[in-house]
Amino acid sequence: MSRAFDSLHPAVSFVFFLCAVGFSMCCMNPVMLLISFISSLLFLFVLTGEKSLKYLLFSFPAAAAVAAVNTAFNHRGATILLYVNGNPITLESIVYGTASGIMLMSVIIWFACLNRVMTSDKLIYLFARVSPSLSLLFSMILRFVPKMKRRAKHIASAQKCSGAAAAKTADRIKNSLSAVVILISWSFEDAADTADSMKCRGYGLPGRSVFYKYSLTLKDVSVLAAIILFAAFSAAGGISGAVYVSYFPAYSAAACGGPAFFTYAAYAVLLNIPLGLCLTEELKWCFLKSKI
Amino acid sequence: MKRLLTLFTAICVIFSLSGCKIELPSSEGAPAGESSVGSCTVSIDCKTVLSNTELLDGSKKEIIPPDGIILAPADISVYEGDTVFDVLNRAVRSRGIHMEFSTTPGYNSRYIEGIANLYAFDCGELSGWVYSVNGEFPNTGISSVKVSDGDVICILYTCDLGQDVGNGYGERQ
Numbered sequence: 001m002s003r004a005f006d007s008l009h010p011a012v013s014f015v016f017f018l019c020a021v022g023f024s025m026c027c028m029n030p031v032m033l034l035i036s037f038i039s040s041l042l043f044l045f046v047l048t049g050e051k052s053l054k055y056l057l058f059s060f061p062a063a064a065a066v067a068a069v070n071t072a073f074n075h076r077g078a079t080i081l082l083y084v085n086g087n088p089i090t091l092e093s094i095v096y097g098t099a100s101g102i103m104l105m106s107v108i109i110w111f112a113c114l115n116r117v118m119t120s121d122k123l124i125y126l127f128a129r130v131s132p133s134l135s136l137l138f139s140m141i142l143r144f145v146p147k148m149k150r151r152a153k154h155i156a157s158a159q160k161c162s163g164a165a166a167a168k169t170a171d172r173i174k175n176s177l178s179a180v181v182i183l184i185s186w187s188f189e190d191a192a193d194t195a196d197s198m199k200c201r202g203y204g205l206p207g208r209s210v211f212y213k214y215s216l217t218l219k220d221v222s223v224l225a226a227i228i229l230f231a232a233f234s235a236a237g238g239i240s241g242a243v244y245v246s247y248f249p250a251y252s253a254a255a256c257g258g259p260a261f262f263t264y265a266a267y268a269v270l271l272n273i274p275l276g277l278c279l280t281e282e283l284k285w286c287f288l289k290s291k292i
Numbered sequence: 293m294k295r296l297l298t299l300f301t302a303i304c305v306i307f308s309l310s311g312c313k314i315e316l317p318s319s320e321g322a323p324a325g326e327s328s329v330g331s332c333t334v335s336i337d338c339k340t341v342l343s344n345t346e347l348l349d350g351s352k353k354e355i356i357p358p359d360g361i362i363l364a365p366a367d368i369s370v371y372e373g374d375t376v377f378d379v380l381n382r383a384v385r386s387r388g389i390h391m392e393f394s395t396t397p398g399y400n401s402r403y404i405e406g407i408a409n410l411y412a413f414d415c416g417e418l419s420g421w422v423y424s425v426n427g428e429f430p431n432t433g434i435s436s437v438k439v440s441d442g443d444v445i446c447i448l449y450t451c452d453l454g455q456d457v458g459n460g461y462g463e464r465q
Binding site: 082085086248 | 351381385393395
């Protein structure tokens, strides 16, 4: 795993993810959707390797469901393909559903990246001074699901060990119910433990230092400046209407000219800043190794 | 894989049990094996939008016909037991005009949400589709009025709760 983006100041990475998720959610332009989707996937691949394919596989059903639901319940659009129960199924609603499915997928993948980069200590570093209890809660929530999954596995294997593995469906249901009860009480206990132990350490008191010391270096500042610059370019393109699209009643888009290409380019650069950092680091390392 | 297959089968079963009727755009929705008992005239217009363009939703500007007429008076066959909704549905189907409606299952009543992508509330908060039969505005739902031979049915878009198309809904009270 590349450390180039990881080692940046947490505020810089946070601003990047804010931009990435925000723009991905707001832009329904198909080109920008694809840029966001591909960039998020590439970044996740750099961060996690083959595991990124698993995310792709899991987020795909969500996207397909969004597309299907939109097609079934949204009857707007000029091109009628079929009638289901008298109401039209239109090409535009299928296209719009697919677009929002891709949007959802890229947002899920950006959040997966965020989970890898913004570890709980970084979140606490960022927000502890603003609101100690909220930042602790936020960091606990973010790692809650993976932790719960791990624990569910533990409980299941413990149940198997103790001979509770049952062949009958009724017994299996009973076992899984008790597993859920164990899981919930374990999580409650753990949350209370965490709160107690943080209190014991004086968490939230003034003058408390942090585990990692991050300082804003020149590199951080320049990356932050690049993020803000390209985000401003993308936002300007979006506000000026250069990349305007409308899916209903018929698909229509702003004329594909210079401003649109400029916005696409700025957006692509913005979303690939972390990828670029990781790749340059990788290349530098290879170059240095070759000299030894 | 086995789970996915089960899920897929379950969805298919639910889909078929829900009684979805899938039709191609070419089908006109005429009841099979019945002969018509007459014909009526159906017209659809949204002329009121032309005088309220400042209220119109920006994305809908291009779909409004310049003269406001979506369907010029057309002869539509009437079958036994037809309601205004059935006749309207047949008219828009046979001409490929877009229409969306919602159904309240218990009463089998229909509500016209939009015709030709022009929806209720697209032109101000008092806008929507209303209908008249022989110049009268029945004060009931579109699927509860029976059509007889020679009726003149107008489907009108109002921007003012019916006042601007001649239905004094507010005045009557």
